[in-house]
Each structure stands twice: as C-alpha cells, then as structure tokens.
Amino acid sequence: MNKIITAIILGIIEGFTEFLPISSTGHLIIANQWFNLEGSFGNMFNVVIQLGAILSVVIYFHDKLIPFSGNKTIRQRRDIWRLWKKTAVGVIPALVLGALFADLIEEYLFNPYTVAIALVVGGIILIWMESRRKSYRINYLEELRYGTVFLIGIFQCLAMVPGTSRSAATIIGAMALGASRNVAAEFSFFLAIPTMAAASGYSLLKSATMMTGEQWMLLAVGFIVSFFVALVVISMFMGYIRRKDFKPFGYYRIILGILILVLLR
Template sequence: MHDILKSFILSLVEGVTEFLPISSTGHLILVNKWVQFSGSFSNSFNVIIQFGAILSVIVLYWHKLYPFSAKKSGLERKASFDIWKKVIVGFIPAMVLGFLFGDFIEEKLFNPTTVAIMLIIGGIAILLLEKRSDSFKINSFDELTYKNAFIIGTIQCLAMIPGTSRSASTIIGGMLRGTSREIAAEYSFFLAIPTMAGATAYSLLKNGLSISSGEWTTLLSGIFFSFLIAMAVISFFMNYIKKHDFKIFAYYRIVLGILVLLLF
C-alpha cells in the first residue's frame, strides 16, 4: 500500500476519533496492524498528525478563544483569557506526567490488548456516569473553577494509556465534577490544544531530524487530511450531544474492546 494512501487512512481514523470519546491512539494502533505502517516514523506520524486536529479546534472556536479581537467587549475578552487560564491549569498534570512517563508507557503499553481493556473500562465508566446526569450543574466556563480544571486535567492523564481516549478521560473528568455534556466536550477540545501541541513538539524534537523528505510529504498530507476531517467531526459531535447522551460511544467502546480481545 502506498504511503500516501496509508496516510489518508490513518488521518481519516485520527480525524474521526480524536474528539470522540473512543480513543484515537487506540484506533491508530489497531489500524496500523492492518495497513502495516510500522517503525519509528509511524510512531512519530501518529503523534504529529494530531496537529491537524488542533488546528481544527482553533479555527472552529477562534471567536471564543482569541481574546484580542477589536469586536470583543471587555467582558468577552476576559472570558477568553479565563478559558486559556483554565486550560493552562488543566494542562499542567499532563505536561509533568507525560515528561516523566511518556516514553515508558509508549514502550510497554502500546499494544492491542491494552487498547481493548481500556476501551471496555472507559465504556463502562461512561455508562455509569450517564446514570447520574441530573448532577451536571456546570453549564458555562464561568462556573468551571480552577480546582475543577486541575482535577479534570489530572484525570486526562489516564489517556496516556492507549485505548483510554484523551477526549473520553477529559469528558469523564468533567462529568465527575458536574459539568454539562457540552462544557465537558468543549473543555476537552480546548485542553487538547496545549496537550497535543506539546506531544507534537516533543516528537519533532526527538525524531524530526531523522524524517526524510518523502516522509515529510506523507506527514504533511496526513496533517491536512486530519484537519479537514476533524472540522466536520467536531461540528457533528457538538450538534449530536445537544440532543443525545454519550451512551452510544460507550457501547461502541465495549463491543470493539471485546472484538479486539477475541481477535488479538
């Protein structure tokens, strides 16, 4: 299979799964087995194409995230700065733990069995949380405290284990702290910006010089594909959860996890 076709397939998987609570890393590990995309470059590719997904969040939420627009009132600028401050607070645990344990986890836990087990555990956690949906009281970022932002960011660190899902762990953390589904999802998107940007920068510093010109072509095409796909998925996801809960994603995780255990 040509590398550009592999890039498109993997970018499709990344774009679709990154912001849904079903584990993009887990899906990439499983699909890599099929397309036979392996080696040190494949590990870098799986991380760096997330940059396209980051860009999709920035583009879609520019009006909410950019505090320096001349069209914004003082209160709107303050709201944008508050979001960024809460994102930074939530990012600190992932920055510290990722630096300390990232390489160890990648070496020991990036395998289909770990993915399957964490898919099932995460699915069960979502189902249990949906039973207490009447406790979701936080409906705006103004109501999200810095303490809750830090706790959610700490829970996000579970996503370093493949199959957990960064989106799912953040959403689960938000729901545990009483956020609505919409606020949990949006905070998950925003928290992805420094988390995934940090992972991308680290991977480039670690492996960038060893990437060939042909591999850069594959990588850039992957970033572009994941950007376009993630844009569409985020719009769909936010419209979906305005009327529905997260149960369908939980059932999908559990079924997929069981299938992976049976097949691998």
C-alpha cells in the same frame, strides 16, 4: 499499499476519532497493524497528526478562543484570557507526567491488547456515568474554577494509556466534577490544544533530524487530512450532544474492545 494512501486513511481515522470518546490513538495503533507505518515513525506519525485535528478546534471555536477580534468587548476579551489561563492550569498534570513517563508508556503500552482492555473499561465507565441521575452545577465555561480544571487535567492523564481516549477521560472527569455534557465536551476540546501541541512537539523533536523527505510528506498529508475531517466531526459532535448522551460511544467501545481481543487470540 501506497504509503500516501495509508497516510490519508490514518488521517481520516485520526480526524474522525480525536474528539469522540472512543480513543484516536487506540484506533491508530490498531490500524497500524494492517498498514505500513509501523515502528518509531509510525508511533510519531500517530501523535503528530493529532495536531492537525487540534488546529480544527481553534478554527471552529475561534470566537471563544481568540481575543483579538475588534468587535469583542473588554469583558469578553477578559473572559477569553481567563479561559486560556484555566486551560494552562488544566494541562499541568499531563505535561509533568508526560515528561516523566512518555517513553515508558510508548514502549510498554502501545499495543492492541492494552487498547482493547482500555476500550472496554472506558466504555463501561461512560455508560455508568450516563446512567446516573445527574444534577449539573457547572453549565457555563465561565463557572469552571481553577481547582476544578486542575482535577480535570488529572483525569486527562489517564489517556496516556492508549485506548482510554483523552476526550473520554476529560469528559468523564468534568462531568464527575459537576460539569454539564456540553461544558465537559467544550473544555475537553480546549484542553487538547496545549496538551497535544506539547505531545506533538516533543515527538517531532525526537525524530525530526532522522526523518526522510518521504516521511515529511506523509506527515504533511496525514496532518492536513486529519484537520479537515476533524473540523466536520466537531460540528456534528456538538450538535449531537445537545440532543443525546454518550451511551452509544460506550457500547461501541465495549464491542470494539471485545472484537480486538477475539481477533488477537
């Protein structure tokens, strides 16, 4: 298969799955079993194109994330800077654990079996969380405290296991700590910005000097495609969670995980 077409397909998969609680990395690992971007470049490609999807968050939520607009009040700018500070606190656990264990995780856990098991377990937890009687005490981003966002950051570390889903881990963690579904989803998106920027930068630095011109082109294609697809998905997803819960994503995870285990036999 033409490698550019492969990069486009993987970019679509990344953009579509990055912000849904179904694991973009897991889907990319599975997809790479049939496409021709395997090996160390394939793993790096899967990580770096996530930055394209993350950039779409900044564009979609620019009014909540960029404090420099001239029509913002002093209080609004202060709130935005406070949100960035909380995001920085939330990313600390992932930065520390990622620096210590990223290579080991990539070597031993980036495989379809791990993805399948993580999909099923995460799906069960997601359905259980949504089945509980809920009483949210955090209904606005401004109500998130520094201690709470640090704990959400610890939950995010579970996503280092491929198939867990960074989005699912942070959303489940935030909801378990009392955040509403909407707040949990939004903060999950914001937390992705420094997390995935750091992961992509680290992965790119390790491989940049060894990449060919063709590989740079494939990376650019995957990056751009994931950006535009993710921009559309974020808009649809935010509309969805205002009306419905995450149970369908839980069922999808379980079905996909079981299907993968059956096909791998």
